[in-house]
Structures are given as C-alpha cells and as structure tokens.
Amino acid sequence: MLRALVLFLTALLACAAPPAVAQDSQLQAILQTHADEVADPGRRSVGPLIDDLAASGLPGIARFLDRWSNKQVFLNAGDGLFYYGARDGETFALRDIASDEPVGTAPASALEEIRPNGGVRRVIGSALVQFQLSDPDRATRVDALDALARRPAADQLEPLRASIEGEPDPALKARKERLAGLLTARFGEGTETRVAAIEDLADATDIETRAGLNRILASRSEVAETLPEGVNLARVLEIGPDLSEADAYSRLVDDGLAPAPVTNAEVKTALTANIQNGAVAGIPVEQLSDPDRRTEAYAALAASGAVPPLVTPEAQAEAVASHVFYEVYEDPDPVVTEAARSALDTIEARVARFQVLDIGLDAVSLASIYFLAAIGLAITFGVMGVINMAHGEFIMMGAYTGYVVQQIVPNYTASLVVALPLAFAVTFAAGVALERLVIRHLYHRPLETLLATFGISIALQQLAKNIFGTQARPLTAPDWLGGAWVMGDVVAIANIRIAIFVLALIFLCVLLYILKRTRLGLEVRAATQNPGMAGSMGIDPGRINMLTFGLGSGIAGIAGVAIGLYAQVTSEMGSAYIVQSFMTVVVGGVGNVWGTLAGATLIGGLQKGIEWFNPSNTLAAQTYMILFIILFIQVRPKGIVALKGRAAGD
Amino acid sequence: MTFSRLTAASAAALFASAGLLSAQDASCPIKVGVLHSLSGTMAISETTLKDTMLMLVEQQNEAGGLLGCEIEAVVVDPASDWPLFAEKARELLTVHEVDVIFGNWTSVSRKSVLPVIEELNGLLFYPVQYEGEESSKNVFYTGAAPNQQAIPAVDYFLEELGIEKFALLGTDYVYPRTTNNILEQYLKDNGIAEDDIFVNYTPFGHSDWSTIVSDVQALAADGSLVGVISTINGDANVGFYKELASSGIDAADIPVVAFSVGEEELSGFDTSNLVGHLAAWNYFMSADTPANAEFIAAWHEFIGDDSRVTNDPMEAHYIGFNMWVNAVEAAGTTDVDAVRDAMYGQEFPNLTGGTAVMNVNHHLSKPVLIGEIRADGQFDIISQTEEVPGDAWTDFLPDSAVLTSDWKDLGCGMYNTETETCVQIKSNY
Amino acid sequence: MRALVRSNPSILWFLGLLAAFCLGVTFLAEATGTGAISTSFVKTLGKTLCLCLVAIAMDVVWGYCGILSLGHMAFFGLGGYAIGMWLMYARTEIIVSASLASAAIPPTPQEVEDAIASQIFGVVGASEFPWLWAFADSLVLQLAMVVLVPGLLALVFGWLAFRSRVTGVYLSILTQAMTLALSLYLFQNASGLRGNNGLSGLQNIPGLGGVPQSVVSIAFFWVSAVALALGYLLFAWVVSGKMGSVVRGIRDNEARVRFLGYHVEGFKLFVFTLTAIVAGLAGALYYPQAGIINPAEIAPIASIYLAVWVAIGGRGRLYGAVIGAASVSLLSSWFTGGGAPDIDLGFYEIQWTDWWLVLLGLSFVAVTLYAPKGIGGLIDLVAERRAPSRSRDLGPDASALRKTEAAE
Known part of the structure; x- marks a missing residue:
C-alpha cells in the first residue's frame, strides 16, 4: 500500500x-x-x-x-x-x-x-503459446505452433489438444495433431500411449519429429568395471571403432578410475625441479637432450618417490581393457526407447534417400548456373574460334543493369521484368561493339583475341569499380522468388534457384530453336562447320559473327541478373565465373549446345559430389575439380560432345 | 564564435610555448602515414578508414595541431597487394619519414608490414579485429582480440540463447581459422562435444551456399538448438544471408552471430529477412551516446553524405589516433620509444560509453557489444559488457596459454610464464 | 660464344646497358653510394629485374615456341615458396634455439622441431610440420627444390598436354586451370604452406641479422642482375642456331615441322620445362626481396599480366620482353602509388589510382590491334634504318600471326 x-x-x-x-x-x-x-x-x-x-x-x-x-x-x-x-x-x-x-x-x-x-x-514465446493457440489471427497461431515446436514442454500438451477441435484451418489442424502426437510421444502417460504415438510418427521426415524422437533417445555415456543390471542400455562402446583408446583412457582419468599419464612437459618440469649439482638422479644435465636419458632420469626420480611414476602404454591399455564403456538412455522405459529407435531408423533411411535427392538438386542448380554463364561463351567459341575473356564482365554488366533498374523501378517484380530484357539489350550492344571494334580485326589470331579481350576485361572491371564502387550492390529478388521449395525438411531448394533452372531450360530451348529452325541458325551452323565454304555459299560471315557474338554476350547479361539475384553483385563477380565457364566449354566440347549442357552438368555434379564427401572444405572441392578436368582433357581432348567435320581441326 | 576563436588561439599559443621545449625533438610538420588500400579487393573497407584518418587529422589541426606543429597526413596506396604493403611501409618510414602509421586491414597485410616496422622501429596502429597470437613492440592493436569479440559472443550463445550445437562457418584464411581453433577449444572446455561442432571453410567471394546451409539445418535434427558463428568475410556474406533468408531460417530457429559483418557490409543487401541475427563488435553506429552522435555528425559533414555509416574499425582509429596525440603531448616528442612509453595507461572515452585503456600488451580494454540486425541495416544493442582487456595470447590454446605480453615491465611480447623466459623480442610473422 | 653474339647483336647491347644500369644504381644507393635512391626503390628495381627474367622465359615459350602459357607465374611462385620455406625455417630455428638454450635442461631434437613448427604454424592454428617441409632445414636441398619442383611440374603437365596434342587456346586455358588449381590449393590452410598468409618475413636473411636491409637489398639487386644476364645468354643460345630454327618452325607451322621428322613434342617439352625452371629461379630471387609470398601471387591474373608485358614489349625479341616487363611494372607502381598527378578535367578529376587499370587495359588492346610487334618493334625500326639486314627478324611473321595459331 x-x-x-x-x-x-x-x-x-x-x-x-x-x-x-x-x-x-x-x-x-x-x-x-x-x-x-x-x-x-x-x-x-x-x-x-x-x-x-x-x-x-x-x-x-x-x-x-x-x-x-x-x-x-x-x-x-x-x-x-x-x-x-x-x-x-x-x-x-x-x-x-x-x-x-x-x-x-x-x-x-x-x-x-x-x-x-x-x-x-523464446521463453516468452512458449509462455504465450497457451494464449495464442486459439487466437483468431492465423499468423498468431502459426507463431504459437512455431514456439511450441521450438521449446516443447509437458504442460503444453493439454492446451494443444484442447485447441485441435476448434481449429478451422486444415493445414494448421494437421500440424497441431502432429505436434500433439510428438508431445504425447515424449511426455504422454503410460508406455502404450507413448509407443502408439511414436509408431504414428514413423512416416514423417520433418525436423521436428526427428528432433522429438532424438530427444526421447537422449543418452549419457558411462563407464564401469562391469555392465550394470537394470539400466536402459543404449549400446556398449567398442574400443577402436566407437572410442579411441586414448579417449577411453582420458575418460577413466576424468572419472578418477586411473592415474593421469605424465606428459613430456611434466617430465621436463619434474627434471628441472630436481637438478642437483648439474645432474638429475646422477645423469648430467647436458645429456638430457636425449629423450632416452630423460626417461631414465625420470624413472630414477620416480623410484625414489619424488615424482609420480610414468604410466606406460601397456598400463593404459590394461586399464581400458578392464573397464566397459557404455551409453544409457535418459528415458528409463526400454519399450519406449525401442519403439523410438525403430521409428527413427525408418525415418533416417528415408532421410538419407532424400539427402541424395537434395544434393542432386543442388548439383542441377549449380549446373544450370554454369550453363547460363557458359553458353554464350560456347557459341562464340564455336562459331568464331575465339575465347572472349571479357565474357565474365558481360555477366557483371548484366547484374549491374539489374541493380540500376532496381534503383529506378522500386517494385521488385516489375524491375525484374524490365531488367531481364534490358540486360540482354545492353550486353548485346556491348558484345556487338566489341566484335566490330576489336575482334573483327583479329580474326584468325585467336591467341591475340584472347589477350585483347583480356585488356577489355581489366578495363571494364575497373570502370565498374569507378562507377559503382567496390562495395557489393543489392539486387533483391521479389518476394515470390524468396522462399524455398521444401520436402520433408530435408530436400530444400530456394525458389530463386528453381527460377534459374527454368531460365536455363528456356534458353536451352530458345537456342536449340534458333540454331535448328531458323535461317540464322542454319547460317551459324554452317559457319561453325566450315567458315570458308559458308562464305562461298553467300553467307556473310561478318554479319553472322556479329550476331552470334551479340547473342552470346546477351545471354551472359541475363545470366548476370540471375546470378545477382542469389549472390553478390560486385565488380569482380565476372572473374569468379569466367574460369568455371571456360572449363564448362572445354569439357563439354566446342560449338554445341548439348556439349555445354553436358559440361555444365558434369562440372556442377562433380563439384557437389566432392563437397558431399568433404563437407568441411569447399575450397578443396574446387581444386580437385580442376585437377579432374585437366586429366579429363587427356582422355577426351575435344570434350564430351566432339564436333565432326572440318571445324574439328587438325 | 569570438570566444571559441579566442580559446583556440590561446590554446595554440599554449601549445606553441610548450612546444618550444621540445622543438628540436619534433620537426614540423608532424607526419602521419596512412597505409590503407585505395584500390583492389580491400579498397571497399579500407578507403573509409583512410577518410576517417583524414578527418581526424583535420580535426586535430583545427584544434591547434600537435606540439605546435601542423599534422600532415601522408597517404599511400598499397593496392590490396600484400608484398606492396611492406614496400609502402618502408617508403613511409624512410622516404617520407612519418612519425606514426595508421593502417592495414587484413592479417596477412599486417604480417607483411611487421618485419619492416620492427626493423626500422616504426609505430603502427592497427584498427581491425584480428585473431591475436601476436604481439609486436611496434604495433598497437586497437581492434578486438578474440577474447574481446569471439569469446563474449559465444558466451552469449551459451548463456543467453542456450545453444547446444555450433556451426563455425568461415572464409578460408587465417582470422577465421585461428578464431575457430580458439572457439573449438573454448566450446569443448564448456562441455560441448566435438561432434556437436561443425566447421566449414569456403573461399573468398563464395556464392554457392545451398549445400552448406542445408548441412547446418540438418544439425538441428536431433532436437538441439543450433547456432552459427560466422567469420565469413566480405562479399560472400551477401550470398550466405540470401540463402539463409530463402531457406526460411529465422533467427529464432538458428541464430547467426557474425564477426565480420557490420553496418558497412549490411548496406550491400536487404536486411528485412535478417532481423534478429546477431553481430559482435566493440562499436555499433546505433550506440546512443553524445560522443557517438558528435562523431557521426562530424563524419557526415566531412564526407558530405548523410547516408554513410560508421563502423567498428573507424572507432578503433578514433581511439587510437586520440591516444597517440595524447601520448605525444605527454612525451613532448614524436620519438617512437618515448611515445610508446607514454602510451601505456593512456585513457580515452569510447564512443559507446566508458573508457578505453591502453594496456602494456599493446591491446585496448574495451566493452564488447552484441547487436541484433534491424530492418534498416542498423543494430539493436542488446548486450554490452564491462571493459574487457584485450589478450594477445589466448588462454584457450595450450601453446598460447603460457605466453603473456608485457612491453612495459618485462619488455617482451612473447614471455613464457612457465619457464619465465622471453621467447623472442621480435614478433612472429 | 662469338657465333652466338654475332647472330644476336642485341646481347652486347643488353649486357652493356644492364651493367651500366647496375653500376648507376649502386652509386646512388644508400648502402654503397650517395643515397639518392632509397632502399625501398632498390628493392623495387631488384624485383623488376627478376620480373624481366621471367618475362624472357615467357617470351621464349610464347614468342618463339608459340605456346601461350597462362601459367608461368605458378612456376615463379613455386620457386619463391621453395626458397621461402628455408628462409622461414632457418630464421625461426635461430630464434627458437636461442630461446630454448636458456632453459635449465637442454632441449631434445624433437622439442626444437616442435617449437619451430608451432612458431611457424601457430598463425594458422597448427603446430606440426607437414611432409612438405621435410627438407626445409637444408639450404642445399631447398635450392634443389627451387629447380626441381617447377621443373617436374612443368615436365608432367607439359608431357600430358603435348602428348594429347592440346594446342592453341585450349592449351592456354589448361595452363590457366593449372595455376588456378595450384593457387586454390595453396589458399587452403591445410596445404601446409600457411594458407592465405603464405610465407612472410622473407627479407630477413637467416644469419645476417646484423646486416642492414640497405646492404641486403643491393646484394640481391646484383644477384638478380647477374641472373638476368645469364638467363638472357641462355635463352639467346636456345633460340639461335638449329634448335632455335626448329622451335620457331613449330610456332609458325607445327604440322610441317612434324612432317620434316622432328619430334615436336620433345622440343616443346624441353622449352616449356626449361622456361619453367628459369621462372622458378627468378621467383626464388624475387620473393626474398618482396618479403612475403602468398597464394594470391599465383592467381591466374598474375600470369596474364606476364603475357601482357611480353606482348607490349614485343614478342619474339628477348629485349622486348625485358622492356615490356620493366616499363609496365614500373609504370604500374608509379600510377597506383599515386606518383602520377591527377588530371582535372573541370567536370571530373581523373585520379590515376582509379583509372590506371582502364588505361592499361585499353592500351593493351591498342597494342594488340595496331602494334603487334610491341615496343620492341620501335627498336627494330631504328636498327633497320641504321643497318639494313637482309634476314627477316625473328619475331612471328605475318602468316604465323594470321593462320597457324588458329589451328584449333
């Protein structure tokens, strides 16, 4: 008061x-x-x-x-x-x-x-759950269920069950039922109820279910001289495959069941502390640079009781062998843990299959990005026999076009609709200009083209830095491209990657159509196979070269927008893709859309495969991939899909 | 107006008379070398620091200079080329004869400069958070050591968020590697099993994050709370956060704390999906203090652009420069050895409140701040510690735990406390 | 020797100018002369001489043999790494033994090695020597590595590539892939060469702690100059005489040389490996002057710059490569170092730190388009006017430029 x-x-x-x-x-x-x-x-x-x-x-x-x-x-x-x-x-x-x-x-x-x-x-969220489970606002109920899934507790089971009846949204109702099942499995009363709930869970793969089952199976590891009776034993650890001998021994030391081994540093300290008249236990100090003499001196000290004795490897092995290391479930009910184990095993087998699918989808996504980045290069290389080192900078140019458009058109969807054709137009024009001003003068000098276009590449990169600065620029995807396509919480692929895949498919079809069904395509194919003969048939090689170069560059521009949507837009983004693109072209074979597709698939798949085996080091994956390509070229120097005819060279 | 001009004049006169005594020690103008890349990959970060230094020098000159002299900034461009850093440092010290150098960003550039600075007895102020495990007689580290950034952030994860599994994601270079080594040991000491720590390194500018993000998600399958400690550097963060956002990973599910993502980096993308993810620094632009407001206003006026952000290394230069000025005044000379002695115990107010102190191991005592990303690209400060003294040699790696650095009394940067000997006087590079 | 000089009159000119240049620098340097040239500039000049050496090697492999290798800086870097390992090891050994000597108990050999390892690798969070460092304690063996590692890599790579008749643009890209793979590998911390940090402090020569850098720099300058002179002589000999003719024949028409009964692959492999070894040696001289080597030095861009120097200097002329490397690299550091005055256009101020690369890129295009003989071509013009020669110059002829490079 x-x-x-x-x-x-x-x-x-x-x-x-x-x-x-x-x-x-x-x-x-x-x-x-x-x-x-x-x-x-x-x-x-x-x-x-x-x-x-x-x-x-x-x-x-x-x-x-x-x-x-x-x-x-x-x-x-x-x-x-x-x-x-x-x-x-x-x-x-x-x-x-x-x-x-x-x-x-x-x-x-x-x-x-x-x-x-x-x-x-998180704590507040879980306290709020009981108030929000029957909230009229759907989003609030979703929040409540998220909070519940994040921090499941026994006392939430009743309110959750009570709210299922009145849930109008079928999807949410299903989710509530699943969560209720999960909570019953963990916190329910009686073995049979729990086992029944667990068995119902076995057809799911989502992360919440797996988390719940794993929680039921939580175990602690213990050590004893003999295996105790009456515990809910999870497994006995075998020395070697499950637990290294050194780890096992340090467990024993931690539990006070064995003496700690004496380290070299401790030996040294002990010796230093026991120097008398320039000698340790009668051995002169200057001889102690020999490890054998040190052991000898230490043994002498230990014999006199001044220091603890060395623990020999044999003694360690013996101590480990005379103990049993095992894990015990936290949950005392063996029937429940047994049911959970078998449910989880079923789920994990399914998850493993999904993971393969997931990595496969990642590989496809990467391949479609490489395909988009490389196809333009492949066309120009095929038709004109020149490598355009500035190709990466065209990708960058496309991405910056997207950025600029987004500054002017604030609506992300509209800006994307404007940016894609505009990026094509800008880079098409740049490509045509490059072809007219530089490459035309260097026909039949491919190595010089390589270097001249490299000069262009340095200049363009620096120019972009001068205009846009070195800071990464934002290029934001519209919301409808924002989420991810998720299957069972294991297979997840961002919508933007799906969109890029679709884009790559579209370009594959468009290119195939242009090359196989149009007059231009016919001329391009003719020029690819035999430029001299094509010229004498009345095809204007200058025009064909200009158009193919423009087309190749234009696709690079579109690839730039696509890449910018899921990664960063910087002045150096081109150089990150150029070598990859070369590899794709070289592996796939020159001048063929299918070849590029094969090359991109091989490289994307390979990279993801290596990453899968060695997930902690992405850098190594890239190194091994390049080594593989160098060796691959030994086997098929003309790439996977080799052209036949005069253009094949030699 | 008249009054302030008068005080400025009298202050200048005062300095001039004080300066007479030491006029033979300090030749006018006093030269400050600025060794930051203005071109190449690091220009993005370092140009801002060059501008900060120019602003600080200008401010000091307006306030009457130093020891009665004008301060002149000598700017060189090492162009993000590590060997060039050594060459330019030598040029600054021998050709331009600068009294002090403020510079470097990456660890490798610092390692490149170290032998030169030590050989010529120069003085370098290094403003960026780094991996520690180094102490040079000629370098003052005004950025955070691991115990001033990484360890408190992990403590926050363990204590406040209750994280049980950790994903340490980093760019493959020395700062993430060493920091992650320290953190792995620290986590194990705190009872996190080795299997519960996932470590991954990616190249600079990495853009394909889908597999790594799903690996991190998979960690949560056993019902543990997963947290990500990110030492991902530079541009690669853009792709990483975009992938996080599109995978629908909410900060409430898997929080990410970053050590290399500040206001400057966040300006590269849309942060609306990243709200709630974290960063640990010694400074955030959103710190609500009068000193910070004044600093931001001065910065905006100097650079002529109100949208420019301030960041942690800028504050480090701000503190470092002002400490150096005070030390020079205390020593009455710009002589490196005298200034170094005057640096110990120098105090200067932080922009975030409290006082930074220069310790005898050439590291600062600074508070550690943890911020949550807001939708506008700024940070909400949700945790601020007391001043933490920077530790040159970490306590969490066995080889380093026995080492200590004390340039004042022991005169050694790598002193083995077990054998009580100085391992080496020069630094390890 | 006399025949060599007669067939290559540029040798005498080159050696004379190089000697004069070296003496001039020595008289102006800090340690040995007036001090007009600072130590840091002496180091720059010394490094430039090493770059000239690797540029000559590049010129032989590209300008004379027609193999556009975009990977020669990898060999250069490997040479640097090989010598850097010894420099780091020996320097650290001195520090560590001094520190351990003061302990109460003399250290075991294992303790010394562990202490060295944790000093060197502490920075990357490791404390054991990887197998790569097996010979690092021996200067002689590491010097052998300077030759062997780039040589063997070039031999294996070249054998694989030439055997399967990879030529032209394909070969260029493969060499680029090789250097990219190498630099990515070295970027990993687990590579055992300290990852991104590389090997540093190389300018401190073990055992010469008391010698000031001004003396070290001029010594290295002279060694680099001698190496350049010897390299020039070596390559002048390689490209003259019968072998030179065959090599140039391969450049101009590989198939024809093969039909004449020459073992084209053998010649190519010899030139490729020899130039790789010389590049390795140049690197071993370069990096102690630069002070640090790290994987960024091996990145593909470095090798492309090498090709740019040679192209600007003039292919197929040894002195052209030297001119190109020296002028472009020195100009580059002058422009990026803020040495060039900014140009105020009124509406825009051109700052050369920002615009130099644009200028370089465009001038490079211009040289390729309009002056395929490069700067060296100018010297030819002068020489031609003074003493018209009946024989054609040794650069790629017009037909070579136009046709056979396009074989692929």
Missing part, C-alpha cells in the same frame, strides 16, 4: 500527464516487483516473473508478453513505470501497460527501450 502510494506520488511529481487510473493496476505492480528483470531479462532468470504473470490470470498478460518480446515496452525514467510506446517523431506516445489506454507522451531521452534477447523471446 505504501509502495503504491510512493509510486503514485513520484509519478505525479515527475510527469503529470499519466492519469491516476494507471497506477493501481495489478499488472504494473507485478512488473514493479520484478522491475530489474523486466528491464533487463535473462533466459535463466526470467522464469519466476513469467510464472507470477501466468499465476495472476490478469487479462492483459498475453498482450504484455507479446509486446514485451517485440520491443514495444518502455521504462519511463521519470516515474520508473513501464509503458507501451510507439515512436512519434522525437517523442513517444505512451499507453498504459494494463489497459492499453493512451496516457500521454514522453521525450525519447526519458525512455529506455527494453530489448529482450533471443533466448528470452
């Missing part, structure tokens, strides 16, 4: 605006008793406060918890009370914590924004 009065008076003195009605709210009083915890909550210490709030049964609790975790609660330094606040220019509009009525404003300097961290938000 006195406290309330004091609060009331301080509030009145500090700021006249809040009406008196705010002060006698019970919620505020609870918060004030835990004022420090509300202002600076911690994951481990917030429990009592949440319990108090839940126990009070006040109507505004759910609203408070929700806003608290969303950083909308403020501490007013003036009166020491908590308010809901919303920024309004330089000041904040305050609302009462219990009634949510406006109670005036306060300057930003007087308020302290309360920012519960992620751990606290």
